[in-house]
Amino acid sequence: MAEQESSPEEGSASSSVFLSLGPQCCMSTFSFNVTMSSAVVDQAADLVIELSSTPKTKLDEPAFGNVFTDHMLTIEWSASDGWQAPLIKPFGNLSLHPACSSLHYGIQLFEGLKAFRGDDNQLRLFRPMLNMNRMSNSAKRACLPAFDQSELLECIRRLVEIDQDWVPHSESASLYIRPTFLGTERSLGVKKPANALLYVILCRVGSYFNSETKGLSLWADPKYTRAWKGGTGNYKMGGNYGCSLLAQYEAEDHGCQQVLWLYGEDHQITEAGTMNIFLHWITEDGEEELATPPLDGIILPGVTRQSILELTRKWGEFKVTERYLTMSQLCSALKQLRVKEVFGSGTACMICPIGHIVYQGEVRERSRLMLTSRIAKELIDIQVGRNTHKHTQTHTHTHTHTHTQMFLHLSVTAG
Numbered sequence: 159m160a161e162q163e164s165s166p167e168e169g170s171a172s173s174s175v176f177l178s179l180g181p182q183c184c185m186s187t188f189s190f191n192v193t194m195s196s197a198v199v200d201q202a203a204d205l206v207i208e209l210s211s212t213p214k215t216k217l218d219e220p221a222f223g224n225v226f227t228d229h230m231l232t233i234e235w236s237a238s239d240g241w242q243a244p245l246i247k248p249f250g251n252l253s254l255h256p257a258c259s260s261l262h263y264g265i266q267l268f269e270g271l272k273a274f275r276g277d278d279n280q281l282r283l284f285r286p287m288l289n290m291n292r293m294s295n296s297a298k299r300a301c302l303p304a305f306d307q308s309e310l311l312e313c314i315r316r317l318v319e320i321d322q323d324w325v326p327h328s329e330s331a332s333l334y335i336r337p338t339f340l341g342t343e344r345s346l347g348v349k350k351p352a353n354a355l356l357y358v359i360l361c362r363v364g365s366y367f368n369s370e371t372k373g374l375s376l377w378a379d380p381k382y383t384r385a386w387k388g389g390t391g392n393y394k395m396g397g398n399y400g401c402s403l404l405a406q407y408e409a410e411d412h413g414c415q416q417v418l419w420l421y422g423e424d425h426q427i428t429e430a431g432t433m434n435i436f437l438h439w440i441t442e443d444g445e446e447e448l449a450t451p452p453l454d455g456i457i458l459p460g461v462t463r464q465s466i467l468e469l470t471r472k473w474g475e476f477k478v479t480e481r482y483l484t485m486s487q488l489c490s491a492l493k494q495l496r497v498k499e500v501f502g503s504g505t506a507c508m509i510c511p512i513g514h515i516v517y518q519g520e521v522r523e524r525s526r527l528m529l530t531s532r533i534a535k536e537l538i539d540i541q542v543g544r545n546t547h548k549h550t551q552t553h554t555h556t557h558t559h560t561h562t563q564m565f566l567h568l569s570v571t572a573g
């Protein structure tokens with residue numbers, strides 16, 4: 159039977175099981191949904207841990223994605239034996255067969271989420287079940303095997319706990335968590351891989367762009383297309399990013415930092431670089447609106463995107479809409495001074511103002527930062543555990559559908 163794509167709200171058909179964690183764990187308890195299906199075996203309880211004997215020096219805020227922590231998580235799968243015991247081991251190179259399917263056919267996907275250290279010294283993962291759910295949807299699209307989302311999250315939590323000293327003591331930096339899933343079958347046949355490797359690495363990160371306060375510059379040209387209907391743009395697969403590189407360098411030739419990805423004859427605005435995009439403006443009908451393109455198959459369902467929509471809808475101060483936006487609408491709004499702000503969102507950058515757009519040879523500018531700064535502040539407050547009464551829930555009891563909560567965090571007590 160073909161499996162349906164799930165949204166985090168649907169959750170898994172599961173019985174909710176209260177797990178208490180082993181002696182390695184600093185945090186006392188929290189609840190998990192455990193899918194009762196033998197097809198998806200990935201048991202955090204079987205986790206094997208080999209600690210590194212040579213911890214590395216921790217640089218303060220290295221460039222994004224360059225410096226990795228001391229440990230990594232690996233979990234192997236084969237069609238014949240299913241999931242093997244998860245292993246946390248010293249960070250190191252992978253050994254892959256030269257014919258493995260991820261190298262030849264891009265049978266691969268990844269995720270990105272972050273752990274933050276709060277003022278209370280607790281570590282929090284921001285809405286991690288949304289990432290687990292998106293990863294599971296990407297796995298279906300890539301013909302990689304199903305996994306138990308809650309069990310994987312527990313393995314990740316253990317990994318973060320082991321490398322907890324790497325989580326920066328700063329609200330402008332965090333620990334970036336990169337789950338990755340590869341087809342590893344040693345065969346050149348174009349088919350579902352019979353072997354796969356799921357691994358997770360961590361790196362300490364500061365800000366993604368070094369121009370955030372000034373605002374990012376975007377090159378908008380229909381010459382390149384990031385995603386198309388029926389493609390993979392709404393899944394987090396490496397190929398979506400690799401294919402964007404040439405355009406990214408062409409944007410630089412036009413004096414811009416990133417590409418504003420357009421789609422279709424009417425030049426629909428879709429994404430900005432590796433981010434979702436938002437427009438805060440006054441519509442032609444005179445209404446204040448925050449708008450972002452809808453999840454119609456070519457837009458990545460970003461966790462930050464969803465959080466911004468939920469947060470601003472909760473404010474109830476202006477209309478918040480998911481709808482198609484075109485360059486001609488944006489250009490006339492800019493001309494009529496109806497555009498308040500334009501910004502991008504993503505896990506790596508969180509929220510990033512867009513300063514100007516180069517389109518059809520003209521520079522279109524807009525660089526106010528009021529809404530961007532307000533959203534950034536509220537999100538940071540949530541991520542570091544301020545305002546917990548408003549937006550977060552720490553789970554100490556059996557609970558189904560925990561991931562439907564607004565700004566759920568999992569707490570890991572820092573040692």
Ligand code: COI
Nearest residue numbers: 270399432504505506507
């Ligand atoms: C993220 O924002 O997490 C991304 O995936 C961007 C990444 C390609 C650096």
